[in-house]
Amino acid sequence: MASARGRRRGRRSWKETFDVKGFATEVAKGLHQRLGLDYIGLTVEELAEILEPMIGELVEARATKPKAEVIVAKLERGKQLLLKAIAAHLLSRDELTPEQVEFIVANAEELAGRAAPKLYRQAEKHGLDHVVDALRYLWERYGNPLPVKCPRCGFSSLTPDLECIICGARVSEEELKQSIGFREMLLEYARTADKGILREILAAGFIILNGELKPPSLRPAGGYSIAIYLSRSEKEEIRRLLSEAKPPA
Ligand SMILES: [Zn+2]
Secondary structure (H helix, E strand, C coil), X not given: CHHHHHHHHHHHHHHHHCCHXXXXXXXXXXXXXXXXXXXXXXCHHHHHHHHHHHHHHHHHCCCCCXXXXXXXXXXXXXXXXXXXXXXXXXXXXXXXXXXXHHHHHHHCHHHXXXXXXXXXXXXXXXXXXXXXXXXXXXXXXXXXXXXXXXCCCCCCCECCCCEECCCCCECCHHHHHHXXXXXXXXXXXXXXXXXXXXXXXXXXXXEEECCCEECHHHCCCCCCCEEEECCHHHHHHHHHHHHHCCCCC
16 A cells, blocks of 8 residues: 555656656657658657657546656557547648658548648649549548539638638639539429419429429428529520420329
8 A cells, every 4th residue: 555655646746846848848759750750841840749648648637757768659550540640730831842742641531631821822833733623522521512612713612602712713603513513404394394383483483402403382491502593594494394294094
């Protein structure tokens, strides 16, 4: 009993005086070189800052005072976690180098997916087409994909106001219609739709798009939907279909 308490007290004493910050700097020097982090413009001081909370946890869990090499080895074994933390740190910068953009996308997919609007602008600026392709996928998987694709950047990112939350484009209704092949989509829908629904669409003058076409009466109360107004010729097509319709045999 007494000896256990003694050990605990001893343990507490080195932890109380342990200089996590200084130790993190020492570990950072070794790791910075081993991981070759110069190319992403990360300084040893920044790495030390990133490492500090991680090292704090590692030290807290230890019974004996650690050596820097031991902690470096441990952090290297959990390298993915460390690279993710570095990516998160880089992401807080306003402007990124091509290498930094690539590093974030390669090492922190989930984070990159959520930060796709910012990373897209940086990737475009540097002409990183392969990164844009990767981001498009990560946005679908981890971001906030919307039901309609932007005609300009191809991300699922067009708001009901026809603004793109990825590339910032403001799209005209005509451009949207072109990009989704609206005319064909409308005709295909109209061929199978109930005649009452077609009359409703004609009377309203618009149709709802949220992944698929719907009549105005089925517009979702909350959430996402785009109202697409029909051109004169599109209305004509629907009228033609209505007049052609034969009564059921
Ligand atoms: Zn866009």
